[in-house]
Amino acid sequence: MEKIEEGKEEENQEKIFDYDSLQEEITYILDTLPRSEAFDDNSMRISIFHTMLKNCELVIKFTKEYPNTPLSCQVKTRSLPLRLVEIIKKGADKKLQELAEEGKYQVLRIYDYYNELLEHNNLIPAWKEVQKAKKLLDPEKDSMKLFQKAGKVKYIIQEEDLRLALLVGIPPDYPLVPLEVTILKNNKEGTGTNINPRLLEIFSSHIQDLVRRYHLGYDGLESDLNEGKIGAEATKKVEAPLMTYEEMQYDIDFLRKQKDMKEEIGDYKKRKKYRRMIRKEAEKELEKLELEEKRIQELQANNKQARPCLVELVQFVIDKLVRYFPNAICEICGEELLSKKKKKSLTPEIAYCLHWFHSGCIEEVCNNPPFDPDCPVEGCGNKLGNKDNKTDKASVKTREKIYSQSEARKADADEIDNLFDF
Ligand SMILES: [Zn+2]
Numbered sequence: 001m002e003k004i005e006e007g008k009e010e011e012n013q014e015k016i017f018d019y020d021s022l023q024e025e026i027t028y029i030l031d032t033l034p035r036s037e038a039f040d041d042n043s044m045r046i047s048i049f050h051t052m053l054k055n056c057e058l059v060i061k062f063t064k065e066y067p068n069t070p071l072s073c074q075v076k077t078r079s080l081p082l083r084l085v086e087i088i089k090k091g092a093d094k095k096l097q098e099l100a101e102e103g104k105y106q107v108l109r110i111y112d113y114y115n116e117l118l119e120h121n122n123l124i125p126a127w128k129e130v131q132k133a134k135k136l137l138d139p140e141k142d143s144m145k146l147f148q149k150a151g152k153v154k155y156i157i158q159e160e161d162l163r164l165a166l167l168v169g170i171p172p173d174y175p176l177v178p179l180e181v182t183i184l185k186n187n188k189e190g191t192g193t194n195i196n197p198r199l200l201e202i203f204s205s206h207i208q209d210l211v212r213r214y215h216l217g218y219d220g221l222e223s224d225l226n227e228g229k230i231g232a233e234a235t236k237k238v239e240a241p242l243m244t245y246e247e248m249q250y251d252i253d254f255l256r257k258q259k260d261m262k263e264e265i266g267d268y269k270k271r272k273k274y275r276r277m278i279r280k281e282a283e284k285e286l287e288k289l290e291l292e293e294k295r296i297q298e299l300q301a302n303n304k305q306a307r308p309c310l311v312e313l314v315q316f317v318i319d320k321l322v323r324y325f326p327n328a329i330c331e332i333c334g335e336e337l338l339s340k341k342k343k344k345s346l347t348p349e350i351a352y353c354l355h356w357f358h359s360g361c362i363e364e365v366c367n368n369p370p371f372d373p374d375c376p377v378e379g380c381g382n383k384l385g386n387k388d389n390k391t392d393k394a395s396v397k398t399r400e401k402i403y404s405q406s407e408a409r410k411a412d413a414d415e416i417d418n419l420f421d422f
């Protein structure tokens, strides 16, 4: 019962935006926002915390003519990209100017502005990467759409008749939690993926594999794929943009101090109806932060090696999949890799060395002498093989044996034929 009433009280808690003096405004802010602190009569600090990657501190200074002049609001942050802060700040300064012209009190209004932007922008963990990846697209062929609230980016990458539509979800704890990549099916509008199912399966497994590898922190590909060319090229070490534990500890200490302080001076506050709420808010904030601290520590411990890979993913999809296929040639038979003929032996198949051939061509070469051929692509230097034609000694021996048995049978058959010819 108690709980329900508390919930109601919070819902009815309406924010007050206008006051009789600056002093009254500051008092109200200190009461309402648990993570706020006033230094003197003309400056204060408010901290906004959503996640480890979405937090900042507003350092506010007032002029003598306030609220008829805009307050100065500096944004301090270790987690947000500088360029993003610049963009947000531009909008905020414009808003402050407008408020000052109307002589309105500005602190809570500007706090709401920043708070909502952080809350509703779920692309922040990959913000820099999204910008960088955009430059890889060809505006004539490809497109990108951002879903800020959902924290998703849709990419459509096209080359000739080949179109791949990807929806990339950025988890709030990315890169500690890997990207969620979905390949979008084709639709009536013709904006989905239009790749034959077998090839799509291969694309999909490569994309998932890349995401998984970066999450596990591998430099190249797994050993069973030999030393992969694609993985090595696409990989660059990037530091995960994470707040350190010490930085978070500072926030926790601040909240603890504030909780104690607010309990002490509670009796002197004018706004008695807020007193209970403030204490509860501070407690709740502290609890929230302590839980977040524990959660992040666990995440960090279990995913130490995780690395961001949005740029690498987009680059891979463009260079090694969509742009590569329409004009690619199978270097075993010299024909187009994406054959118009619908023969099973002509489906593209990736070799261990990450070069593509027709599945039938790999089969043919591996099952004839010398049974452990080199990859025909210049400069590759790896043995040719795939999951059906492995490169280890035992597999090579087995292929050789099967070959000689079938040759022997053929010879027998020839002999019989010859017999009847005579
Ligand atoms: Zn071929």
Ligand SMILES: [Zn+2]
Pocket (backbone or CB within 6 Å): 351, 353, 354, 355, 375, 376, 377, 380, 381, 382
């Ligand atoms: Zn090769």
